[in-house]
Amino acid sequence: MQFQGLIHQFPKEIRYLIVAFLVTLSIGFYGGISFVRTTTDANPTGIEERYLGNEADEEATKMKFKKSEGEILTTVHSHILSLSVIFFMVSLLLATTSVNQKLKLFLMIEPFFSLVFTFGGIYFLWKEIHWMKYVIMFSGMLMTLTYTASVLIILLQLFRSKKA
Template sequence: MEIKDNTLFPMPLKMLISVFLVVLSVGYFSALFFVNETTSSNATGIIENYNGNENNEEAEEMKFKKSKHEMLNIIHTHILSMSVIFFILALLVYTCNIHPTLKTFLMVEPLISVLLTFGGIFLIWNEVEWMTYIVMLSGGLMTASFIVSILTVYYSMFLKTFIK
């Protein structure tokens, strides 16, 4: 079954999707807040979050290198949960009547960014510190895709019917 336009969804389904997207957004942006708190959203902060900062005598908060067990736990839980989140969001984007190239980008890019971000974090932990910039770029693209996808789904379901 091919869904070409989600404006045809019945109102109860639109409401379910709307509430889901609000809850999903609260979770996503609270996670971004947590990332900012633990890394200061900069390259040094990301490296210190995973590799520790014991050698920095001026550090305000002492951090220690994460264990292999901690890293595997962080990486596998994030990759699994975020792949499901972005798969569901991709299904919703698929129902939007937007340019096919944009639709494909919004459906696929976040999944690639999940791999780059968390694969990069693992490499940072293994002392490949230049991966910090890849992690920051892929995380930024992932977030931008998330925001555009959410707005596209809302626009397509509700505003598009009123703005013609």
């Protein structure tokens, strides 16, 4: 079955539905990113403090405690499940666009790797493997960039005129 360029043939109502879905999904996605930025200060030290606490830091202005095993497992479990569904749905929509096949394949598959590295990294950071904070930061940024690129491509393709 041919998916390349299929998005241009979708009826107007389906295209509007996809736009509404992507806008709503992105509000939630970027709301989560905003929460991460607020709770970690978007830096490796903040990431480490978020999960391991800062009780030893006498100069800390706000006391943070190490997350419990239940909190870590819940965070990892819920984020991997929900984000994998989100990335799968976005990838299905991206598959119907008429962009370069290699770029499309990268954007469809990469978020799943970043998802495992980000939330697997959080678990291993919690297990006191401190250098994982850099893996978490890099993979989280890559996951956000690929999501953003995918959504922008889909939206641009939805507004392009239909192919003959």
